[in-house]
Amino acid sequence: MQISLQTYRPVILKFQSLIALLLLCITIGLLSDKFFTVANGWNVLRQISVNICISVGMTLVVLTAGIDLSVGSVLALSGAIAAGLLRNGIELPANNLYIGFTVFGAIVAGILTGSVLGWFNGWAITRFKLPPFVATLAMLTIARGLTMLWTEGFPITGLGDSFTFLGTGWFLGIPLPVWISGGIVLVTVLLMDQTRFGRYVYAIGGSESAARLSGVNINRIKIRVYTLAGALAAVGGLLVTSRLDSAQPNAGTSYELDSIAAVVIGGTSLSGGRGSILGTVQGAVIIGVLNNGLVLLNVSPFWQQVVKGIVILLAVIIDKSSTKGE
Amino acid sequence: MLRAENITKRFSGVTALDAVCLEFQAGKVTAVIGENGAGKSTLMKILSGVYPDYEGQIWYKGNPVRFASPRDAQDCGIAIIHQELNLIPYLNITENIFLGRELTTRWGTLDKKAMRLRTGQLLDRLNLSISPDTLVSELKVGQQQVVEIAKALLIDSEVIIMDEPTSAISESEVDVLFRIIADLKKEQKAIVYISHKLDELFKMADRFVVLRDGKSIESGEMQGMTHDDIIRKMVGRAVHTIRRQAGFLSPKPLLSVENLCLKHPERTQENQLKNIFFTVGQGEIVGIFGLMGAGRTELLETLFGLHPKRTSGKIRLDEQERHFKSPGDAIAAGLALVPEDRKKDGLVLGLDVRTNISLTNLNSIERNGLLNRAKESKLANQYITDLNIKTSSERQTARNLSGGNQQKIVLSKWLATHPKLLMLDEPTRGIDVNAKNEIYKLILQLADAGMGILVVSSELPEILAISDRILVMSEGNLTTELPANASEDEILKAAIPQTI
CATH class of the missing domain: 3.40.50.300 (P-loop containing nucleotide triphosphate hydrolases)
Incomplete structure (x- = not known):
């Protein structure tokens, strides 16, 4: 027993979150016969696709030893801008001007909004050497306030079928949000693994001064990372808005916490330099399955939160003890 | 007890x-x-x-x-x-x-x-x-x-x-x-x-x-x-200490520094480097000696483009005047800096040997915007062999290697950029005698191949062993320039601050 455990230890460590996920699925499957159904499977994946979009961006930020608390608000504002433009366009009565937006135009405007906010985060952090926690905390309130101003505190609804297709439609038997989040994961995995940009992100998180002395333009990379995080939050915002056919002024509240949880459960170190996109995806799936399972098992929503917190603690404790030897 | x-x-x-x-x-x-x-x-x-x-x-x-x-x-x-x-x-x-x-x-x-x-x-x-x-x-x-x-x-x-x-x-x-x-x-x-x-x-x-x-x-x-x-x-055996044979006179100047000044980051009236003049020739090893706080590290950092806003004076490389705005500029022009604190500034300890070596040089292993892993491993393995780096493989995490081998990785990542001028800040600090000698030997080889070398050290024997020419710094001034056969007394006298 001793010997076999020793031999398999590296394998167990490598796939620990997958193993945890498997155990979780089996347990829920045994307790509820509704869990292992195709419909429920797609349901879970569709639910987590928003969190995956945000968490992928969050992973990049955390890898540079930063954090982005503003993603929830950025998500809300981007969704609201897209919805508002789609529904009302831009009216400038003074110039007797009206600009209408197609679905595509609204989507571009939404993503642009997120990118600009993210870029501003990165700019503030690098230009004024602000701690990311503080800069993005400020953006959290700013973007939420702007959302309230833009929506005047009321949901923007009635966005039309072609827009809601984004969040509710199917393509080749797979929900569209799953395609989108899957595509984002694929592209970022490639970006982090195979390009100079990804390499520099890991280097900055591992040792910023060593990266600087190696000729890496730290500020440029960081600004790109925060911009990307903003853009991905905006994609999440479009998915949420489209699924509900409504841009809620308080959409995305506390989403940053779910995404940080996914990043941490996925094994990315909050001090930067160590972690991966695929780990984060596993983390997001674990949270999603857990949420789904607790609902299927009729656990009270209050207990759901407690359980989720305990899972985060356990995940980090296991991760810590497995990397102790390094 | x-x-x-x-x-x-x-x-x-x-x-x-x-x-x-x-x-x-x-x-x-x-x-x-x-x-x-x-x-x-x-x-x-x-x-x-x-x-x-x-x-x-x-x-x-x-x-x-x-x-x-x-x-x-x-x-x-x-x-x-x-x-x-x-x-x-x-x-x-x-x-x-x-x-x-x-x-x-x-x-x-x-x-x-x-x-x-x-x-x-x-x-x-x-x-x-x-x-x-x-x-x-x-x-x-x-x-x-x-x-x-x-x-x-x-x-x-x-x-x-x-x-x-x-x-x-x-x-x-x-x-x-x-x-x-x-x-x-x-x-x-x-x-x-x-x-x-x-x-x-x-x-x-x-x-x-x-x-x-x-x-x-x-x-x-x-x-x-x-x-x-x-x-x-x-x-476990006798070690022969390396010594540079004779003072070598370079035929061609590589780097020339005129009237270089660096302002103090807080007290802007004061200068950390005061009107520095010197040259480094091709294939020449110039040693800079100074005590703590003499401005040795600041000099290298300034040359490397780390303090562009506080720098004044002229830096010429290959007879061309240069103003480096960032280390990236300096690297592109052919400079390399092996920093004093290799664990913090020289390496990303959590990454593997291969990644550390290629970090300065990713454009050379890039094709259509994607990194070529095979080429990267080849690059790393070449230096692992050439510099005799003791590591289980190029995938080993840098943290797990000994000080001497870590320093060789830092050297590798800079040699991979094929620099004209290699600057080394305390290149053998905390490194054992064997690895030290290997590094000295490497420095001499590089100089023989025509690279200009600027070594900063606070260890006199090191400066004396490898330099062709010795510059001494004290309190931000370049106090004197001495030939390779200078005595320890002469060097120390120039290094000790005059103002108390």
Whole structure:
């Protein structure tokens, strides 16, 4: 027993979150016969696709030893801008001007909004050497306030079928949000693994001064990372808005916490330099399955939160003890 | 006083210490000598309670002991002063010394008066005439070390372990430290002294213990030993020290610096570098000597484009005037900098050897915007072979390698950029004799191949061994330029600050 455990230890460590996920699925499957159904499977994946979009961006930020608390608000504002433009366009009565937006135009405007906010985060952090926690905390309130101003505190609804297709439609038997989040994961995995940009992100998180002395333009990379995080939050915002056919002024509240949880459960170190996109995806799936399972098992929503917190603690404790030897 | 018998310690399969036996006596300074990776720090961590699980037995004052934690060892009277000092910068001296052992009044509040008084006494005893209320962040490194020693004295330590205590302090501070050690000896403390600087050991130590590959090889009296004896015991064979043959005169200037000034980051009236003029020729090795704070590191950083906004003066490379706005610019122009602190600035410790080597050079292994892993491994393996880097593979994490091999990785990543001018800041700090010689040999080879080399060092023997020409800095000035056959006295005289 001793010997076999020793031999398999590296394998167990490598796939620990997958193993945890498997155990979780089996347990829920045994307790509820509704869990292992195709419909429920797609349901879970569709639910987590928003969190995956945000968490992928969050992973990049955390890898540079930063954090982005503003993603929830950025998500809300981007969704609201897209919805508002789609529904009302831009009216400038003074110039007797009206600009209408197609679905595509609204989507571009939404993503642009997120990118600009993210870029501003990165700019503030690098230009004024602000701690990311503080800069993005400020953006959290700013973007939420702007959302309230833009929506005047009321949901923007009635966005039309072609827009809601984004969040509710199917393509080749797979929900569209799953395609989108899957595509984002694929592209970022490639970006982090195979390009100079990804390499520099890991280097900055591992040792910023060593990266600087190696000729890496730290500020440029960081600004790109925060911009990307903003853009991905905006994609999440479009998915949420489209699924509900409504841009809620308080959409995305506390989403940053779910995404940080996914990043941490996925094994990315909050001090930067160590972690991966695929780990984060596993983390997001674990949270999603857990949420789904607790609902299927009729656990009270209050207990759901407690359980989720305990899972985060356990995940980090296991991760810590497995990397102790390094 | 303290005796260890058959201490064995294994880390996941690797034996770091193998049946080590040694003894430290009261009133004696015992030097623990060994190459990097010989097991010195592991041994010290066991003696000071950091690693509680090991095989073997430790005897302290004739009783068997086993320390469960550093606190446990301290309470018994064993204190360790680490290479990296463990003081809290924004607390004052008193608060640091009493951290975790605060005195309280009978009301349960802090007895600041008593603590301050006791700190004053300790500082007096150590001849440090500074107020106990001074913030640690305002102290020089040497003074901080004295505070650490005071901390050890507060708890009446009988055994004081010092790990590379002189690696970061100036010559005059070293003298102060040696005086303190001599006093402690008189008080019958057992001092354990770990250092790579053999000269110091001959000055200070009464006894020696040699560790090699985790085994205790030999111990005995320092008296009667020679440099070569010690080195032979450390590496297991005699080592020939490298020396540059003759002063070489370069035919072509590569770098020329005129009137270079660097403003102080806070006090903008002051200059950290003051009107520096010098040149480096192709294939020439120029050594820069200076004490701590002379501006050596700042000079290299300025040349490398790290302080563009505070720099004035002319830098010419290949007869072309250059203004580097960032290290990226400097690298593109053919400069490379091996920084002083390789763990923080030289390497990304958490990444593997391959990634560290290619970091400066990713555009060369890029195709259509994607990185070519095979090409990257080839690049890394080429340098692993060329520089004889001891690593299990190019995928090994840099953190797990010894100091000498880490430094070779830093050199590799810069050689991969094919620089014209290689700048090295303390290239062999904390590196064992063998690796040191390999690095010297490499530097000489590179110079012979036409590379210009600028070496900064605070070790005179190093400067004398490899330089064609020696520049001496003091307080931001370039005080003199000397030929390779200059005497140590001449160099030191130019390095010692004139203003007090």
